[in-house]
Amino acid sequence: MLPGPTNVPQRVMRAMLKPIINHRGPEFHEMYPRLLEKVKKVLQTKSDVFVLTSSGTGAVEAALSNIVKPGDKVIVPVAGEFGSRLADSVEIYGGKALRIQVKPGDSPTAAQVEELLDREKDVLAVAVVYNETSTGTTVRELEKMGEIAKKYGALFIVDAISILGGDWLPVDEWNVDVCIAASQKCLAAPPGVSIISLSEDAWKAVKRGRPATLYFDLPRYKKYLEERKETPFTPALPLFFALDEALDMIFEYGLENWIRRQEATAKAFYSAFQAMGLKLFAKERARSNVVIAVYAPEGIEVGKFREHLRVKYSVVVAGGFGELKNVIFRVGNMGAVTAREVVTTVSSIESTLADLGAQVPLGEGVKAAWQYLKDL
């Protein structure tokens, strides 16, 4: 129950065993454009999309190394580790990151972004981490931020690595110019490939100069796709096959149903932890459906708690990130999480806390969770 990589269903794992084909041959020419159509469908976009052989951070690098030119101003709300990385990346390519610092556990608002857009001139882009995995918070005003960015003529770049497929993100409808995502989170595929979309406005920004990268040179990806239906460099074929299968699985289940199930299991987790008397880390308005961050009860050491949970109950959860390492634990509610996973995770956490001597009302967590699980 990690916040990524998440459990991968057997049918998706088995897809990796397909024979290694020629990535310059007819089978790939048929497969790759078909995969990209599925990616467009999950992003709800008509923009160009690409699948990259890299983890999600590679797709962030692809976006920024192509779009940001020296001196460009980019507004970056920072609500945790991943927002911080995004801002740092802007600066690697000579951009000026205008950070909006947000308290851990909260998420940035559209008003904060508008205020800064109003004050600064010539802002190239607003770049936002939709779901901050390090703190379990989600930007609940993403649609509004997109409108505001458009109003001010700024590009809207969304890092949706940990949330695509786990919450709502109609890319075109919400004015997202660049969307970045990865395979191993709510799409329930193995890690190692990432996704990027680029609107026409994004391409205009790219074309202002030569990309500061060869491996992530996006005009080259576009050229290879359009002229040959290929990637410019060798793709991670087994992971492409797995992503393809995972998307088929999601569409068979229905994308909306897939997201709604994660909404329901998120409610189940939150109410379970509250019923157990635990304190939630994220403010209510910022709570993520895909990463549930919870304060460890007083007197319980996070590392020991996680170790006990893993060894005795075979349930793996994450600790905090950086300064929060020994303060919170985080449960991933991503992708193929069903009532079964919620019930076993909640009951194992209850039991672990009891094992370690914490005051916890045994059974209350499962009882509270069940209210949201019974109709799944």
Next chain:
Amino acid sequence: MLPGPTNVPQRVMRAMLKPIINHRGPEFHEMYPRLLEKVKKVLQTKSDVFVLTSSGTGAVEAALSNIVKPGDKVIVPVAGEFGSRLADSVEIYGGKALRIQVKPGDSPTAAQVEELLDREKDVLAVAVVYNETSTGTTVRELEKMGEIAKKYGALFIVDAISILGGDWLPVDEWNVDVCIAASQKCLAAPPGVSIISLSEDAWKAVKRGRPATLYFDLPRYKKYLEERKETPFTPALPLFFALDEALDMIFEYGLENWIRRQEATAKAFYSAFQAMGLKLFAKERARSNVVIAVYAPEGIEVGKFREHLRVKYSVVVAGGFGELKNVIFRVGNMGAVTAREVVTTVSSIESTLADLGAQVPLGEGVKAAWQYLKDL
């Protein structure tokens, strides 16, 4: 029989099915350093090594974006497409690429490199593509080039993407400061992960300034490895497992035996094609053991030849690259190629040429190949 991705043995494919583990947990902490020890063994180096979630071009980018700072001079022999890409990459990071143009089918000599080192001052590095896949040529004076680079105080960067595991490359003994390789060629693993090694001198060059990349920030990889036995970003776990299994397989067979088998099958291929009356593309002194490049006989269109071979005989070979597209075909002799693959490939090519009306002495190719295969 492509020059990568190559056929992957079943035991290596099946390794991808291992459960997705926590890349921040104890199983990964045990697995990753163990994998890196195996990588050191195959490279014959004591230097730091890393496995990257990217194709080989990503590892090239990692090397250059960390090592090359604006204004640095880097000597790059260009014997084909991959040498050309390497030189272009140097310039992306503000370096000055000093190209040594080599005729297609030939490979650069140590004397050419020395001459340029002698003429230019303050050359940071010599960067060489060991095996030029686009033309089927290998640098036969690599060891000597390493000595010369050292003599002039230049770093020696070797792109061994298509050849590591297929020919000799004792990294430390040959004074290689940075070695770049990939999974899907002579190591017979699936595509999507790459390898990089860095000597102490290479680290000194890296530390002159901030890397022009986040995703390939090598000091960050070193820090995460030493402090946590982890990668900084999510690794492509199934491909890490597969590479681990492929290296086990190679060590069980014996690295030397693995290379010697590819030497023998290369001789078999070359003598077969000559016996069939075909003209080899590479000069004798430059011939690659891992990519066999052959002129198509007059009157035979390469695309049609490859298509016929694929459809009727289920054998896939590559065409030429760029301007050579319709001039040569290329056979990969990488990784798990045994007498069986040579015999079926040679006889299928003979038959295809006969099918297409070329004058070819049927049976002569297999007869010639057998001389080198009988003792395998």
